[in-house]
Amino acid sequence: MKDFSGKLPKLKLGKHEPRFPLIQGGMGVRISGPRLAGAVAKAGGVGTIASVGLAVCSPLYDGTNYFEVNKTVIREDIAEAKRIAPEGVVAVNAMVALTDYEDHVRSACEGGVDVIISGAGLPLKLPEITADYPDVALVPIVSTTKAARIINRRWEKQFGRLPDGFIVETPLEAGGHLGVTRPEQVTDKDFSLEHVVPELVAYLEKEVGVDIPVIAAGGLWDRQDVMRMFRLGAKGVQMGTRFAATVEGDASQEFKDILINAKEEDVVVIKSPVGIPGRVLKTPFVEKYIAGRVKSKPCFANCLSHCAYRNERKAFCIAQALVDAFRGDYEEGLFFCGTNVSRVTRMEKVEEIFKDIFGFVA
Numbered sequence: 001m002k003d004f005s006g007k008l009p010k011l012k013l014g015k016h017e018p019r020f021p022l023i024q025g026g027m028g029v030r031i032s033g034p035r036l037a038g039a040v041a042k043a044g045g046v047g048t049i050a051s052v053g054l055a056v057c058s059p060l061y062d063g064t065n066y067f068e069v070n071k072t073v074i075r076e077d078i079a080e081a082k083r084i085a086p087e088g089v090v091a092v093n094a095m096v097a098l099t100d101y102e103d104h105v106r107s108a109c110e111g112g113v114d115v116i117i118s119g120a121g122l123p124l125k126l127p128e129i130t131a132d133y134p135d136v137a138l139v140p141i142v143s144t145t146k147a148a149r150i151i152n153r154r155w156e157k158q159f160g161r162l163p164d165g166f167i168v169e170t171p172l173e174a175g176g177h178l179g180v181t182r183p184e185q186v187t188d189k190d191f192s193l194e195h196v197v198p199e200l201v202a203y204l205e206k207e208v209g210v211d212i213p214v215i216a217a218g219g220l221w222d223r224q225d226v227m228r229m230f231r232l233g234a235k236g237v238q239m240g241t242r243f244a245a246t247v248e249g250d251a252s253q254e255f256k257d258i259l260i261n262a263k264e265e266d267v268v269v270i271k272s273p274v275g276i277p278g279r280v281l282k283t284p285f286v287e288k289y290i291a292g293r294v295k296s297k298p299c300f301a302n303c304l305s306h307c308a309y310r311n312e313r314k315a316f317c318i319a320q321a322l323v324d325a326f327r328g329d330y331e332e333g334l335f336f337c338g339t340n341v342s343r344v345t346r347m348e349k350v351e352e353i354f355k356d357i358f359g360f361v362a
C-alpha cells in the first residue's frame with residue numbers, strides 16, 4: 001500500500017488535466033459516443049468516444065464506404081463532444097486490432113482530440129502515427145507490467161518518447177474484450193488490480209524514473225473502489241459498465257434496459273472471434289454460440305486484422321452483433337458488460353455518478 005492521505009490524486013495526461021481523476025472507458029459499437037463523452041468531459045472527467053464501427057450508425061454510410069465514413073464520423077463526434085464540453089478533456093479509444101486503426105488515430109488527431117487511448121493489442125506504432133500532434137496524450141491499455149515494459153522499450157528506442165499514462169485493465173472484472181489469451185487467465189489473481197497496479201507503479205518509479213500515471217480499470221463502481229485504487233498507487237480510474245446505461249449514454253433505450261435488467265448470473269466469458277476472451281451477457285445469441293449453433297450475419301466490412309469469422313467462417317461477425325446490441329436487439333446482439341452489470345439498476349445521470357464518487361461536479 002502507498003502512503004495515501006485520502007486527497008484525490010491529480011491525473012495529468014501529457015498537457016491535459018481533468019478536474020477529476022476519472023476516465024469513462026471507450027465502449028463500442030457506439031455505446032460511448034459524443035453525447036456520453038461530452039457529458040463526462042463536462043462533469044470534469046475524461047470523456048471517451050469509442051472509434052470502432054461508427055460508420056454503421058451514420059446516415060452517410062451507403063453499404064460500400066465503411067472506412068471513409070468511419071474517418072468522417074470520428075471527426076464529427078469529437079466536434080460534438082467538444083461542443084458539449086468546450087473546456088473538457090475528450091479522448092478517442094482506438095483498438096489496435098482494427099484494420100483501419102491508423103486512420104482512426106489520424107482522424108482523431110485531425111479532429112482535435114486531447115487523448116488517444118489504445119488497447120486490444122500493443123500500440124507499438126502510436127507515436128509515429130501521431131508525430132504531427134505533440135499535444136495529443138498517448139495512453140496504452142495493458143493487463144500486465146510486461147506489456148508496459150515492451151511498449152516503453154519500443155517507444156523509447158524508436159521514437160524517443162514514453163506514454164503519457166498506462167491504463168491497467170483487469171480481465172477478472174472488466175467489460176468487453178479482455179487482455180489475455182487463455183481462458184484460465186480470466187480468473188488468475190496475478191491479473192488482479194491489487195497485483196498489477198502496485199507492480200506497474202513500482203516499475204515506473206524505480207526502473208523508468210519518469211512520472212507516468214497508472215489508471216486502474218475493471219470492476220470499479222463507487223468511492224470506496226476508487227479510493228482503494230488510489231491507495232494502491234493509481235493516479236486515476238477508468239470505468240465502463242456504470243456509464244453504459246446512463247441517461248446521456250449513446251446506446252438505444254432497449255440496450256440500456258437490457259443492462260438494467262441483467263443479473264449477476266447472466267454474465268459469461270466467451271471466446272470472441274478476435275481470438276481473445278470477452279465478457280458479455282448470456283443472451284439467446286450467446287447461448288446459441290456456446291452451443292455451437294449460432295448463425296452469423298455476413299461480414300460487412302473486413303473491420304478486424306484477425307477475425308475467425310472472416311478467415312475461417314468460425315464464430316460470428318462481431319461487428320454486426322455489436323451493432324445489433326447498440327440497437328437493442330436482445331435476440332441477435334452481443335452485449336459487452338463488466339461483472340458489475342447487476343449493480344446497474346436504473347439510468348443514472350453522468351453528474352450523479354461524479355457526485356456519488358467525488359461529492360460534487362466540476
Ligand SMILES: Cc1cc2nc3c(=O)[nH]c(=O)nc-3n(C[C@H](O)[C@H](O)[C@H](O)COP(=O)(O)O)c2cc1C
Nearest residue numbers: 025026027028174175176218219239240241336338
Ligand atoms: C459495452 C462495452 C463496450 C466496450 N468496448 C470497448 C472498446 O471498444 N474498446 C476498449 O478498449 N474497451 C472497451 N470496453 C472496456 C471499457 O472501456 C472499460 O475499460 C471497462 O468496461 C472497465 O471495466 P468496467 O466495465 O468493470 O468498469 C467496453 C466495455 C463495455 C462494457
